[in-house]
Amino acid sequence: MFGGTGCHCLRDRQSLWEYLCDFWIYSSYKPDGVKGDMDSIRREVLGFYSKLGCNVIDESHDQDTTDLHKCVSHICNLTPESEKPNLCILVTGALGGRFDHEAGNINVLYCFSNIRIILLSDDCLIQVLPITHHHKIHIQSSVVGPHCGLIPVGMPSCHSTTSGLKWNLTNTEMKFGGLVSTSNMITEDTVTVQSDSDLLWTVSIKSGDRTWFTQS
Amino acid sequence: MEVMKMHHSTAFLLPSIPLEPLTYALVVLNQRLPRFTPLLWNHCLAAKLRVCADGGANRLYDEMPQFFSQQDPLHIRHRYKPDVIKGDMDSIREEVLNFYAKLGCDAIDESNDQDTTDLHKCISHISNLTPDVEKSNLCVLVTGALGGRFDHEAGNINVICRFSSMRIILLSDDCLIQVLPKTHHHQIHIQSSVVGPHCGLIPIGMPSKKSTTTGLKWNLTDTEMKFGGLVSTSNIVTGDTVTVQSDSDLLWTISIKSGNHDVTAEPIPQHEITR
Helix, strand or coil: CCCCCHHHCCCCCCCHHHHHHHHHHHHHCCCCEEEECCCCCCHHHHHHHHHCCCEEEECCCCCCCCHHHHHHHHHHHHCCHHHHHHCEEEEECCCCCCHHHHHHHHHHHHHCCCCEEEEECCCEEEEEECCCCCEEEECCCCCEEEEEEEECCCCCEEEEEEECECCCCCCEEECCCCCCEEEEEECCCEEEEEECCCEEEEEEECCCCCHHHHCC | CCCEEEEEECHHHCCCCCCCCCEEEEEECCCCCCCCHHHHHHHCCCCCCEEEECCHHHHHHHHHHHHCCCCCHHHHHHHCCCCEEEECCCCCCHHHHHHHHHCCCEEEECCCCCCCCHHHHHHHHHHHHCCHHHHCCEEEEEECCCCCCHHHHHHHHHHHHHCCCCEEEEECCCEEEEEECCCEEEEEECCCCCEEEEEEEECCCCCEEEEEEECECCCCCCEEECCCCCCEEEEEECCCEEEEEECCCEEEEEEECCCCCCCCCCCCCHHHCCC
């Protein structure tokens, strides 16, 4: 009907009404930028979003950084320094699948440890708690918890201290091959963490009724 | 002092049982079974070495028959029964526990031990059953350790770091992970019909000052690796053998190819297996 790109054709037995509903959804949720080495995006998808005005940035020449790293760099470059402490980047699709991808995405959190970046899946979220700060994590228990963990991914931690957990740490050493805080439980509305090492914080996301997200 | 070599292969993903000295054990955790689970099961020929961790028994019961849709589910459940079910028993369904108990499975309730994960308990169990002289030939295959909650995944990776002197391979539909201990020079034989080419080396828990590899598209040469800096991911295997040596325990990961796993082939019955 609109021509130019394959995805504007009616599917078999699709009514005009169904087509218009699909199109409304596709164009309501369009990205501002599409960035990376462009070896996975389908041609009709690229064509569709280009026509809607998305900025397409091909960085296939840069094989040294992951797609997530490129996207986080892009967002950081667009953000004035004074606004960076208030910036929070939410990332979907970084977990699960190939483990080397997952590890590469976690490494991006460590490379940008001064920026709030949260990796999200259906089951949980992950973020880095940098050693430069004492952390207060406010728990919205209707949507997250109670399962949680603190993980010394890059480096052992000689001293970590927490409050608000079932098994709190008190200047406790954590390292791979020894103690790592997993299958822990949140017991209060606020969890506090301080450590001599960058820790990965993870908390489970509650399953259940997600229809609220379809309301505008 | 001469550094010892350690050889690795993914022959357990091939349909035929290769002639090699390794003894396989299997641990099933509580996530969706990879599509090649029947193949892994067939490789674990030694008695008493197929262990379900708690809710892993539900997965075996529910999902194994799905790989053999033309066959009677009850027949499949009898054929693929675990030797042991171990853990805190808070996930396994009562009817599943009763079903396997009636078939002679040992159910070991360890709900009193809250300090170790279900995987840790299963690995300890297998390790205790294995004479020291046979431990270097033992390879423990684990399904269900990856994906899902990240704290579970991290806890499972920590188990393989704690038991770094044992061969333990965590498997999912997409990839496998194992520890390459710093005590050895590693030779990884690549069966390219079933694994690769995507791979990675990850300095989990500790930076590595010097790692050296061969057989990769982007090799390391006394290269430093650490989180917040360089971590070898999205690398590519270029030949039949990858070598790795490092001053630090590294996690090796390689992708598993989709398709190509003929899990519906009839397994060789126990009495026809010569050992």
